[in-house]
Amino acid sequence: MAEDQTDEARAGQPRAHTPLLEWLVAGLGAGLVLATLGFLIQHSQTRDQTPPAVRVEPAAAVPVATGFLVAFTAYNDGDTPAAQIPIEGVLVGAAGPAERAEITLDLLPARSEMTGGLFFSRAPEAGELTVRALGFTEP
Amino acid sequence: MTAAASPARPPLRDFAIALARAFGGALVFGLPILMTQEMWHLGFVMQPWRLALFVALMFPVLAVLAYYAGFEATVRLKDCVLSACIAYAVGFVAAALGLLLFNQLTLGDSLDKVVGMVAIQAVPAAIGAMLARSQLGQQSEERTEEVRRDSYGGEVFLAGIGALFLAFNIAPTEEILLLASTMTVWHALILCLVSLLMMHGFVYAVEFRGQTTMPEGVSGWSEFLRLTVVAYALALLVAYYVLWTFGRCDGIAFGEQLIRVVVLGWPAALGAAAARLIL
Structure with a gap:
């Protein structure tokens, strides 16, 4: 007890x-x-509601030792993650044939951003530069 | 504490043995990270001030760890600080030697590359060095530290160490990012609940060695709230901090960051639960 x-x-x-x-x-x-x-x-409630929509905004070109660097920010405005996204930059009309540069972003989650850069041999300011995402795979 | 007054400076031979053990611990705990590809670059790719913050923050953590599970059953602050310094020394040397051995570091490398690569590897190695005595060494000084560890603060702190250790091992891998993008939010939510249940089960339900028995008269809910939930919250915070340190959250929407945190939070939770059992 x-x-x-x-x-x-x-x-x-x-x-x-x-x-x-x-x-x-x-x-x-x-x-x-x-x-x-x-x-x-x-x-x-929002995730995966809209497909990946990758918008690429190039920054002003910066001269580097081998030519010009165009840094860019890629935004995924969609609600679905994207993977293996080729980013293509095409420069036309800068006194010569069209010049193309490409890089692949590994992964871009929904509503997120990622930065990268493309190299060109001629000054992009002298011509017309378009930078865009070509496609994606679902991760 | 009065009876276990810290002994006079141990003889040189004892110190050499303790140091050798610390190297052993540094290797055992540091090796998985030393042999992870992403970690060779992270040290000099990540933002230097985040690495500096991490290395600086780990110093007081190591000092507190010395109190709970250090080389000696130390009591005084001075001894804990000294132990942390020794652990860092062992960690840095072990990491540098390992990287040299694998030819990831060469003598011609730039200083910022060398410092970055070694510093990030030194942290897990230093934790390993500190834990070596507790895990590999003699058990004679175990009692005093065991009593300290059984306090609430001790349990929560060690859970944090376990979480940090496992999170740090897994955070640098690309798989975390890929998993978080492949999983749906519902997977993440279920993972949260599974992590919580698993932590609680680990410690109380499964018959583990060193299992904590639930004190009578304390309700299960109280234990769940005071220990399991707190340890899981800590595991999530640690996972977030480690991901942020490695730059894995930069430019990522908060919801997506959170999924990454929950994914890494699972091993962190396992580490937190295991630490309470093993240490």
């Missing part, structure tokens, strides 16, 4: 003395996990 009581007293100890700080940390943890779940549920 006496033993039971001590056992009970000992067993009751952790609950009675769970410090406030532990509950605060627990609340913070629960808040973070619930916020994660909540945001994911919200995200699921």
